[in-house]
Amino acid sequence: MIVVPCPNCGPRNSGDLRNCGELVPRPDPSAASLIEWREYLYMRKNPADWVTETWYCRGGCRRYFTIERNTATNEIRGQEAS
């Protein structure tokens, strides 16, 4: 079990939340090339290190927030509402 801190609900069991994956900046839809869209939609770095990711508080406040999580140790830091 991972305990994930929601900015609204406090520490929650990760089973009550949904991991939405690495935060990837969205390109400008009117200017992005097909390759840029493909990278935005499908390509992830997936490092064994710190990643900034989005979580959805499915079982609680139903809001999205971002945290930094170390994928090797599951340490968590820098949580904020998004």
Added chain:
Amino acid sequence: MSIRKEHGNVSETTFNSPVDIGPLSAPDGSVTVADAASTTKVQVRGGADTGAAAELGVGYGRSQRRADGALVCGTRPDEWTIYAGAGQASAITAALSEVFGHFQGEPGEGFVTVIDITHGRAMLRISGSNATAALNKICNLDLSDELTPDGAVFSASVGNVGCDLVRDDEGGQTSFLIGCERSFGKFLFIAVADACTEFGLSVPHGWELHGH
């Protein structure tokens, strides 16, 4: 703010609960599970800085009992639920719409909605000295008095069903109101009753979730 005053066409139809069994109690009275699906449930959505929010008077995670007996709960950020006795949905939605209507046009008021969700939700009440212990078996949250005192409002999975909960003690006795989507209502009731069997509560034949 825009409030559509159409409550006149919402009829107060007879409520049929998805749970067709009376309260179940342990012989020593330490835990009771009772259907409460007919509870009037009115949902309000609006910004936290609106006049409507100030009128409701509770923030996310807290509840307050009004003088008329209705329980106003801060269910989520920018979302409230008002619980009251059966058959009061029309009166409550009309009264709220009337009051919120006075804030219409004020800067920052935004869009506020008042919706009767009584028929879309099931609800039960679990009470008694063993209620917390029973609920802890099927809910991820820490339900201790320190973190979940009387009046606390929270959402969590109960028996794998997404639920809105209120700690609403009655006569000094620990008590929780648990609401979920109506179609999960009977399963939730069975799951909660099953969690209470350890404390002496008997479930009807056919309700056993595990081989005993």
